[in-house]
Amino acid sequence: MALQEYKCPCCGGAITFDSSLQKMKCPYCDTEFEMEALLGYDEDLKNEGVDELEWHTDAGSAWTADEENRLRSYVCHSCGGEIIADDTTAASECPYCGNPVVMMEQLKGNLRPDYVIPFKLDKTAAKEGLKQHLTGKFLLPKVFKSENHLDDIKGIYVPVWLFNADADADIRYRATRVTVWSDARYNYTRTDHYSIYRAGHLGFDHVPVDGSTKMADDIMESVEPYDFSDAVDFQTAYLAGYLADKYDVDAEHSVTRANQRVKESTEDAFKDTVEGYATVTAENASVRLKNGESKYALYPVWILNTTYRGQKYTFAMNGQTGKFVGNLPTDNAKLWLTRLLMTAGIGGIIYAVMWLLQLM
Amino acid sequence: MKRMIILTLSLLLLACVFAPAAFANGTGTAVSIVDDGAEVLSENELQSLSDKASSIAEQLDIDVVFVITSDLGSYNTKMAYADDYFDYNGYGPDGVLVLLTMLDENGKRGLYTSTAGSCISKFNEDEQDAVFDDVYDELSSGSYYAALMDYADGIAYHVSPHVPFSSLLIALAVGFVIALVVTGMLKKKLTTVEMQHGAKNYVRAGSMEVTASRDTFLYSTMTRTEKPRDNDRTHTGSSGTSHGGSGHSF
Numbered sequence: 007m008a009l010q011e012y013k014c015p016c017c018g019g020a021i022t023f024d025s026s027l028q029k030m031k032c033p034y035c036d037t038e039f040e041m042e043a044l045l046g047y048d049e050d051l052k053n054e055g056v057d058e059l060e061w062h063t064d065a066g067s068a069w070t071a072d073e074e075n076r077l078r079s080y081v082c083h084s085c086g087g088e089i090i091a092d093d094t095t096a097a098s099e100c101p102y103c104g105n106p107v108v109m110m111e112q113l114k115g116n117l118r119p120d121y122v123i124p125f126k127l128d129k130t131a132a133k134e135g136l137k138q139h140l141t142g143k144f145l146l147p148k149v150f151k152s153e154n155h156l157d158d159i160k161g162i163y164v165p166v167w168l169f170n171a172d173a174d175a176d177i178r179y180r181a182t183r184v185t186v187w188s189d190a191r192y193n194y195t196r197t198d199h200y201s202i203y204r205a206g207h208l209g210f211d212h213v214p215v216d217g218s219t220k221m222a223d224d225i226m227e228s229v230e231p232y233d234f235s236d237a238v239d240f241q242t243a244y245l246a247g248y249l250a251d252k253y254d255v256d257a258e259h260s261v262t263r264a265n266q267r268v269k270e271s272t273e274d275a276f277k278d279t280v281e282g283y284a285t286v287t288a289e290n291a292s293v294r295l296k297n298g299e300s301k302y303a304l305y306p307v308w309i310l311n312t313t314y315r316g317q318k319y320t321f322a323m324n325g326q327t328g329k330f331v332g333n334l335p336t337d338n339a340k341l342w343l344t345r346l347l348m349t350a351g352i353g354g355i356i357y358a359v360m361w362l363l364q365l366m
Numbered sequence: 367m368k369r370m371i372i373l374t375l376s377l378l379l380l381a382c383v384f385a386p387a388a389f390a391n392g393t394g395t396a397v398s399i400v401d402d403g404a405e406v407l408s409e410n411e412l413q414s415l416s417d418k419a420s421s422i423a424e425q426l427d428i429d430v431v432f433v434i435t436s437d438l439g440s441y442n443t444k445m446a447y448a449d450d451y452f453d454y455n456g457y458g459p460d461g462v463l464v465l466l467t468m469l470d471e472n473g474k475r476g477l478y479t480s481t482a483g484s485c486i487s488k489f490n491e492d493e494q495d496a497v498f499d500d501v502y503d504e505l506s507s508g509s510y511y512a513a514l515m516d517y518a519d520g521i522a523y524h525v526s527p528h529v530p531f532s533s534l535l536i537a538l539a540v541g542f543v544i545a546l547v548v549t550g551m552l553k554k555k556l557t558t559v560e561m562q563h564g565a566k567n568y569v570r571a572g573s574m575e576v577t578a579s580r581d582t583f584l585y586s587t588m589t590r591t592e593k594p595r596d597n598d599r600t601h602t603g604s605s606g607t608s609h610g611g612s613g614h615s616f
Contacts, residue, residue: 015584037585046582145552172573181581188593196588203580209573213565228559231567264565271564279576331558341553345545353541357534364527 012044015201050203053176057269057293066117066302073118073242079252087220089162090250102220102309117253121168121237121303122244125161125325132159132308135323135330145344147337154314161325163245163304164226165217165253168234169210169264171298173272176205177291181283200283204276210268214305215260217253221307222320223263228331229324232305236326240304250304257300269293397457398423398430404468406434411511418515422522428485429461430521432514437469444470444478444613449603452480458607459483462521466510470615477505478613486600486610489524494612497524506616 012030014021019034021044030039069077080089082100089100127135133156140151179202186195212234216226238244272293280286306325311318314335321332398419402412419430433451441447448465452458460483470476479494497520504513600608 037587039585040583043582043584046580047584050580050582139558143552143555145549145556191593192590193593194588194590196586198586199584201582201584203578203582204576205578206574206576208575209570210565210568211570213568222559224559224561227562230562267562267565271566271569274564274566275569275574276576279579280581333559334556336553336556341549344552345542345549348545348548349538349541351541352544353534353538356537356540357529360529360533360537361527364529 012048015039015044015047016199047201050178050201053178053203053205057265066120069118077242077245080249085220088252088254090245090252117302119165119240119304120301122163122240123232123234123237123303123305123326124244125248125306126236127308127323127325127328129159129161129308131328132161132310132323135308135328136310136312136321139321139330139332140334143334145336145341146334147340150314150335154312154319157311157313157318160309161248162221162307162309163248163250164221164307165251166214166226166303166305167217167253167257167260167264168212168214168301168303169261169268169298170212170301171268171295172207172209173268174205174207174294174296175272175276175291176203177273177276178203178289179277179280179286180289181280181286183282184284202280202283202286204279206276208272208275210271212301213264213267214303215263217255217257217260217302218251219254221251225320225322225331226307229307229322229329232324232326237303244304248306253302257302261300265295268295396423396427396429396461400432400434402432402434404434404436404466406466406468406510408511415511415514415518418518422518422525426522426525427460428483428525429457429463430518431455431457431461431463432466432518433463434466434510435468438467438471442471444476445480445601445609445611446603448478448480448611448613449601449607449609450605452482452609453603453605453607457482460485462489462525464514464517464521465613466505466514470613472615474615475505476613476615478611480609480611482607482609485525486608489521490610491599491612493520493524497521498612498614502614502616 012021013019014032014035014037016037017032017035019032021030021032021039023029024031024038027038030041030044031037032039077090080100081087082089082102085100085102087100087102136156140146181200181202183198183200184195185198186193188194214226214230214232216223269291273288273291277286277288308323308325310321310323310332312321313319317335319332319334321330323330398416400407400412400416400419407415415432419432422428423430429452431452433448435447438444438447441450444465444467447467448463451465452461452463457463461481462485463480463482465476465478465480467476467478470478477498479489479498481489481494497517500520501513501516504510504516600610602608
């Protein structure tokens, strides 16, 4: 007869059946369990698996000879940035580092994008976006607005890998429910521990991952989301007047980030179905991806570079939705003055209220 | 910001204006008495304790009563003796009575403080204990006069409006924490570039399906903590008046 060993969900020790209690009891921590509870818990444990995050990364296609003739590739020998433009657009300086010397080369190799979301907002909108971005920020140095010098504004098509997948998930959570009551002398707190199991699936469409090392990943994720319903099949005509970056991180390498985001969202979504508990912590999550496929697309971004007191600040605007991002400097003198005055002000008010309560 | 400073300063000013007013709001109805039935105080000592009691009574508009007795008479407890002495001699509604007896229900000397009306919360049990601790050495060595004089000072300090200096430090600390939270939120407005969590925006609408769902109860843990003592608890004497108070044998 096979000997079934159970581990205590509370302390991890091996538990045994206590015949006098007709229950399972842990000899180490003295916790008692109903038989059914342990069977259910054991069932949850058996469903634990490993993540299977496989993708078919066959995105993009080859450029046609005609397209290769109409496109130019520019390389910045200062930062290594590589951009594509059609033959009517001359790149005069590198959009990433501002170096004015860019070498024109014949487009070669690489993949042709599957989709492009065309620019919807123009340069004027980007300038207006910056102006809006600088208003209503109390701790921004006042002189930043007047002293910062807008070096350049560039509309860039940033290469992104888009991942579609169906995620199958088995997730086990540990949850607690807390009951509090009291009698004349004591306050009581009872914590009930539960093992929660959820399985199901969830679909993801067009999860974007930045395919360019020159375009910072955090900036690219911050201007999200893009509305994919505006995306169209790629045509070189959309590049006229804009620059396009060439991907230098391939789909196989970008998939790690997509997996992470898909897994986070899957765990979050299933956690939302665990209701009525005080705390819920995921103990084990296995996410398996089915029908994972990737596409290569170009997303529109306005990049604005400014200089303030010798330091460069980069701003980015979503060329489709107008979402504007970019970190700003803090006025440290103002920060500490505000803290000091608030401490004195609030502290003074509290002290005065203490006096008023005494006098009443 | 400027408005906040002005508001603070005016509140502080208000406090300064009202503080002396509170000290001088005596209506003249407050009475004080020192009843030395046990005759442990000299004539001079009795006089100066009476003077101190009446000046406190007048200043704070409360009744201040000191009773010194050789035993509890027909009473079983210091509490009952003290409460009834206060109520049946027409003191109140606000006041403090200090009973010193040479023989209490425990067969020892005893001190009991009975409070009434507004003094129940102004001079609570913790504060009574603190004052008792200060005078304990004098009491046990038999220096009753010095002990009662110090006790009178303790009553005056706790009943009169006062905010200890440590409260100012606490107030400033709370102010600093709030300032940190508020400036933290203002500072966060300057940071708009960060990696995103999850891919919520890209979940296919209606694609989520839960195929299995099981909630299993495992076990319970229970903790018990003693309730904090209520500082303003009161009892009702035979006259039906509420009193606060505490006592010690020594």
